[in-house]
Amino acid sequence: MPAKKPLVVVTRKLPDPIETRMMELFEAQLNLDDRPLGRAELIQAVEKADVLVPTVTDRIDSSVLAHAGSNLRLIASFGAGVDHIDLGSARQRGITVTNTPGVLTEDTADMTMALILAVPRRLAEGERIMRSGKWEGWSPTWMLGHRIWGKRLGIVGMGRVGSAVARRARGFGLSIHYHNRHRLPETAERELDATYWESLDQMLAHMDIISVNCPHTPATYHLLSGRRLKLMREEAYIVNTSRGEVVDENSLTRMLERGQLAGAGLDVFEHEPAVNPKLLKLDNVVLLPHMASATLEGRVDMGEKVLINIKTFVDGHSPPDRVIGTES
Ligand code: 8YV
Numbered sequence: 001m002p003a004k005k006p007l008v009v010v011t012r013k014l015p016d017p018i019e020t021r022m023m024e025l026f027e028a029q030l031n032l033d034d035r036p037l038g039r040a041e042l043i044q045a046v047e048k049a050d051v052l053v054p055t056v057t058d059r060i061d062s063s064v065l066a067h068a069g070s071n072l073r074l075i076a077s078f079g080a081g082v083d084h085i086d087l088g089s090a091r092q093r094g095i096t097v098t099n100t101p102g103v104l105t106e107d108t109a110d111m112t113m114a115l116i117l118a119v120p121r122r123l124a125e126g127e128r129i130m131r132s133g134k135w136e137g138w139s140p141t142w143m144l145g146h147r148i149w150g151k152r153l154g155i156v157g158m159g160r161v162g163s164a165v166a167r168r169a170r171g172f173g174l175s176i177h178y179h180n181r182h183r184l185p186e187t188a189e190r191e192l193d194a195t196y197w198e199s200l201d202q203m204l205a206h207m208d209i210i211s212v213n214c215p216h217t218p219a220t221y222h223l224l225s226g227r228r229l230k231l232m233r234e235e236a237y238i239v240n241t242s243r244g245e246v247v248d249e250n251s252l253t254r255m256l257e258r259g260q261l262a263g264a265g266l267d268v269f270e271h272e273p274a275v276n277p278k279l280l281k282l283d284n285v286v287l288l289p290h291m292a293s294a295t296l297e298g299r300v301d302m303g304e305k306v307l308i309n310i311k312t313f314v315d316g317h318s319p320p321d322r323v324i325g326t327e328s
Pocket residue numbers: 054055056057078079080081082104242292293294
């Protein structure tokens with residue numbers, strides 16, 4: 001008799017080819033209308049699932065995990081960041097957690113670069129003027145932004161995405177600086193032509209543009225605090241495609257309102273999907289709805305990683321993208 005297929009509960013709608021394969025391989029409970037699950041529904045999901053496939057919009061905290069049935073052995077998250085999952089609780093309960101690293105890198109770096117260009121060059125403002133029908137024609141002194149070429153870019157978090165941003169940014173004539181928990185090997189620094197700053201404070205004080213590319217962990221929560229943001233030059237810009245929680249959004253908003261920073265490009269927010277309403281009123285910010293990794297190709301690659309992680313795990317092997325957990 002064939003072994004019973006594991007019950008895989010998927011919390012959001014995934015690309016069609018991924019859902020089809022999910023149903024072929026496992027007993028899959030899908031979310032075809034893509035309505036985010038409420039807390040009670042999440043609890044029901046962890047009570048019955050053998051494998052849970054959540055996304056960044058599901059808060060899998062210790063109180064949700066307290067309801068996990070003994071059969072829940074794997075959380076195969078659809079996404080690179082795992083800050084929506086209480087990893088300590090999962091570890092205590094012997095639940096393995098996997099993510100989907102690597103396949104979002106280039107898309108996220110592209111969008112970071114798009115924001116690095118869009119904010120100083122006032123791209124969104126120009127577009128809004130066109131749509132408002134208020135364009136009165138060219139003028140030599142109107143809509144002047146600031147040059148990118150020759151400026152200093154400070155990357156906070158030189159992991160996969162940070163390095164991919166550095167490679168692109170060099171092509172735009174930016175000099176590359178970075179702060180990271182660990183200094184990169186000399187060969188990597190040479191390849192990226194990147195200057196290491198041991199002191200984040202010092203780096204912030206000397207850059208024209210800051211790009212936030214580190215994950216959100218307890219150690220990076222408000223890493224860019226009000227105090228640190230104040231170290232930045234008034235002419236500087238900040239771009240964040242990582243997690244809203246890394247930057248103190250209220251302090252940032254206040255500084256942008258007061259002209260203590262030149263502008264910001266934000267794809268992520270501290271209390272998603274809520275956005276500080278004061279940000280919406282500012283012309284010197286470009287706001288995106290957490291879409292830096294949103295390509296069809298990327299989502300399919302992420303889904304394939306989820307499938308491989310689950311299949312490897314249920315076949316009794318260590319899944320390739322294990323964040324925590326023992327082998328099954
Ligand atoms: C994903 C992300 O879209 O993977 C991440 O960490 O932030 C996003 O770009 C999202 O997590 C999908 O769950």
